[in-house]
Amino acid sequence: MTLTGKRILLIISGGIAAYKSLDLIRRLRERGAKVRVVMTAAAQEFVTPLAVGAIAGERAFTDIFNQTDEFDIGHIRLARDTDIVVVAPASADLMAKAANGLANDLASTVLVATGAPVLMAPAMNPYMWAHAATKRNAAQLLKDGVTYVGPNAGEMAESNEKGVGRMAEPLEIVAAVEKLLGGAVGKGPLAGKHVLITSGPTHEAIDPVRYIANRSSGKQGHAIAAAAAAAGARVTLVSGPVGVADPAGVAVVKVQSAREMVAAVEKALPADIAIFAAAVADWRVDNEGGQKIKKKGGKPPSLTFVENPDILATIAQRKAKRPKLVIGFAAETEKVIEHAQAKLARKGCDFIVANDVSPTGGAMGGDTNRVHLVSAKGVETWPSQSKSDVARQLVARAGEMLAKK
Incomplete structure (x- = not known):
């Protein structure tokens, strides 16, 4: 339990991302933390104090003018009797x-009264996050010592909205x-271990402005890196071009092509565990153009392809x-398990995590996954x-597998 005995005050403000805070409370408590929760009035429009209290193990605090709460705990004790204040989601308001420095409700009063570190996880519409006023406020809070995690890029709750703003x-x-x-x-269970992870797609240049790629978002690989760091490991994440934020507490090496990725992976060795979640392009253009290839009114230019380095096989x-x-990944659109078994034998790795990335599978670019180990x-x-x-779950199993080895 990496947070055993730690006292965490979680402030939930208004926004659809408030539902994720229920899972956050569970994650913190399963690591041994004691979690108290303050909810704004807007937060209660999205999740109920009853649900929050049930998961936290004690009632949620909602009103600075509640005489019972003030007599029992008091907003000053809430602000001081904690090791860290986490605001998730942190709304623009x-x-x-x-x-x-406003203090007109319990949440804002606690933030003014606390001397503990403050971690904010902003969550709002991309236009709100990009607004000049929000930028000024974020910069001032950073200057005041607040630490941020996120926001991430992705699709919003609003229809057809995407960009930076996800919690x-x-x-x-x-x-x-x-x-x-x-x-x-x-x-933690992986204390003292070095975990090497690849994530995201690779971009293989056709010319200076065009490239070959795939629809990998990097969400799964980055989540594995975050989980490994939470398990106590020293983590190196080699990432292709992605729109998700770098996980906290992780050394990130950013690359573009498969050749850059394999070089970065080999440079990061030795490692105790290597998890290759990146969707590396199988081929690249052999005759990459030094300048932008122009249309000439006839048939399109001929592109000759060559195989990229096989990173999983090279390391395994x-x-x-x-x-x-x-551990390798197999992104398949048909015969998922059959192809994964063949890949396991061919590559020489210890395990393959197979998933369905067909349009009906929903794994590539989505927020959920169904895998076969x-x-x-x-x-x-x-x-x-x-x-x-x-x-x-994968990181936990990897720790068990490593211990057996």
Whole structure:
């Protein structure tokens, strides 16, 4: 339990992302933390104090003028009797209040009264996050010592809206809490271990303005990195071009092409565990143009392809510096398990995580995943769940597998 004995005050402000805070409370408590919750009036429009209190294990605090709460706990004790204040989601309204020292409800009063570290997970519409006033408030809070996790890029609750503004996933927030409290590295089931992870797509240039890529978002690989950091590991994340935020407490190496990725992976060795979640392009253009290829009014230019380096096989079949545990991913559109079993035998890795990335599968670019853990001993099928849950379960199993080795 990486947060055993830690006292965390969670402030939930208004926004549809408030539903994620229920999972965040659970994640914090399962790591041994004691969680008290303050809810704004707007937050109560999205989740109920009853639901929050049931998961937190004690009632949620909602009103600064509640005589019973003030007599029993008091807003000053709430502000002081904690190791960290986490605001998730942090709405534009509450950020504006905090940046300007306003204290007209329980949440804003606690933020003014606390001397504990403050971690905010902003969540709002992309236009609100990009607004000049929000930028000023965020900059002022940063200057005042507030730490941020997120916001992430992705689709919003509003129809056809996407951009930067999504609240960080619960495991990302947990990792940020552990980092601030000094509990992420050195404690947990993977303490002292180095975990190497690849994530996202690769972009293979055709010319300076065009490239070949795929629809990988990097959400699963980044979630695995966050989960490994939360488990106490030292994590190196080699990431292709993605729109998701870097996980807290993780060393990130950003690359574009498959050749850059394999070089970064080899440079990061040795590692105890290597998890290759990136959707690396199988081919690249052999005759990459030095200038933008122009239309000439005739038939299109001829592109010759060559195979990219096989990163999983390269590392799994190493004689020296091979990680003790090598896990690959198989993104398939048909015969998912059959193709994964063939890939396991061909690549020489210890396990394959197989998933359906067909349009009906919904894994590529989505927030949920249904995977099959394939080994020489058989196939284990996991239920459809969030990518954060898949990551946490995979990291836990990887720790068990490493211990057996």
